[in-house]
Amino acid sequence: MRVITQHALGGPEVLTVVDAPEPRPLPTEVLVRVRAIGLNPLEARLRAGEFPLIGRPPFVLGWDVSGVVEDAPQTWRFRPGDEVFGMPLFPRAAGGYAEVVAAPALHLVRKPASLSHVEAAALPVVGLTAWQGLVDLGNVSEGDRVLVHGGGGGVGHVAIQIAKALGAYVITTASRGKREFVERFGPDEVVDYGAVDFAEVVRDVDVVLDTIGGETVERSLEVLRPGGHLVTATAEDDPALIARYEAAGMRFSGVAVDPDPVALRGLVDLVEAGRLRVHVQRTFPFDRVADAHRVLDGGHLQGKLVLTV
Structure with a gap:
């Protein structure tokens, strides 16, 4: 071979x-x-x-x-x-x-x-990352407000669809050039991060799924409602940042994707139901x-x- x-x-x-x-x-x-x-x-x-x-x-x-x-x-x-x-x-x-x-x-x-x-x-990699971030860690449910950073990327465009299938109101950030692409996957709002500061226009979010890292993770604290949850797929390990979230009454998790046949079958179910591509x-x-x-x-x-x- x-x-x-x-x-x-x-x-x-x-x-x-x-x-x-x-x-x-x-x-x-x-x-x-x-x-x-x-x-x-x-x-x-x-x-x-x-x-x-x-x-x-x-x-x-x-x-x-x-x-x-x-x-x-x-x-x-x-x-x-x-x-x-x-x-x-x-x-x-x-x-x-x-x-x-x-x-x-x-x-x-x-x-x-x-x-x-x-x-x-x-x-698999993008689907399991999004599933484990939103379902297993984020516990997203009907009526939650979810912010997906980087909606045009591999994890992001799948995460939008999973969150919508869970019944969430989905906001995503994307560049102007990716807006039309991102809109195909059904988010309720698309924020052009090059034109506006997402932290100034987004509020009362239950779960943030981050695929960007760095300053985006830090600024996301401003958009969460009390008790909100930041889940980062960049697996940030910053004790000072985690402490800031906890001091503000928020939760902070890093999703390190792992093989999961139950989640894979969940993804297949969404595909077969026409809710995920x-x-x-x-x-x-x-x-x-x-x-x-x-x-x-x-x-x-x-x-x-x-x-x-």
């Missing part, structure tokens, strides 16, 4: 397609012939060496995968021929940038016919991964990028 590996930290040019032996599934794992691989900004940061989540090179990046089960020797969950997708092993290395992946069966779910492999590969900005062939990472490095994405295998 072919895998995409790197032997040094650096720019997209360090990513190399090489031949490698196929992995052997352990008990409770399945062997998946990959059809599509979702790309995430985190992987560009790992490639460049911005933090050592999976150690030093050589390594194989990637977690978002969709494909077909080839072998399931010691698990009852799937059989050969089943179409599956998921985010196996995160935050440990899963070797997702590969033609074949061995993954715990528990970290995968069946792909619905309504999702292509490309769409399914785009969903994931936007793929662009696809790239497997051997053009360096070009895809150059787009990742450029930022300002609308939705997701996907490799096809």
Whole structure:
């Protein structure tokens, strides 16, 4: 099989397609012939060496995968021929940038016919981040006011739809250039952060889901109602900032996404009900991964990028 590996930290040019032996599934794992691989900004940061989540090179990046089960020797969950997708092993290395992946069966779910492999590969990381932030941590319910920062990004555009499905009134921030894109996903209000200060025009929010970090997290304290909850997907670990929130009577949580088959099935239910779709900005062939990472490095994405295998 072919895998995409790197032997040094650096720019997209360090990513190399090489031949490698196929992995052997352990008990409770399945062997998946990959059809599509979702790309995430985190992987560009790992490639460049911005933090050592999976150690030093050589390594194989990637977690978002969709494909077909080839072998399931010691698990009852799937059989050969089943179409599956998921985010196996995160935050440990899963070797997702590969033609074949061995993954715990528990970290995968069946792909619905309504999702292509490309769409399914785009969903797990962003969908699970949004779900765990809004459902598991935020406890968003009918009538809550929710502010989603960065509504045009991968997590943001999915979070808008999940919050709406939960019955929330949804406000999102986005650039002027992304306004039309963001409006497709049904927010009640879109705030152009380049034209106005969101902290001056948004009030009485129950839950803020942050995908930006930095000053945006600090300023979000001003828009929460008493007892409100800030959930940040940038996993901020700032004791002074947390103390500020707590002193003001607010809650502060960082969502570090993890594999969750229950949440994955929840996402599938929303997809099949027509209440959730994931936007793929662009696809790239497997051997053009360096070009895809150059787009990742450029930022300002609308939705997701996907490799096809």
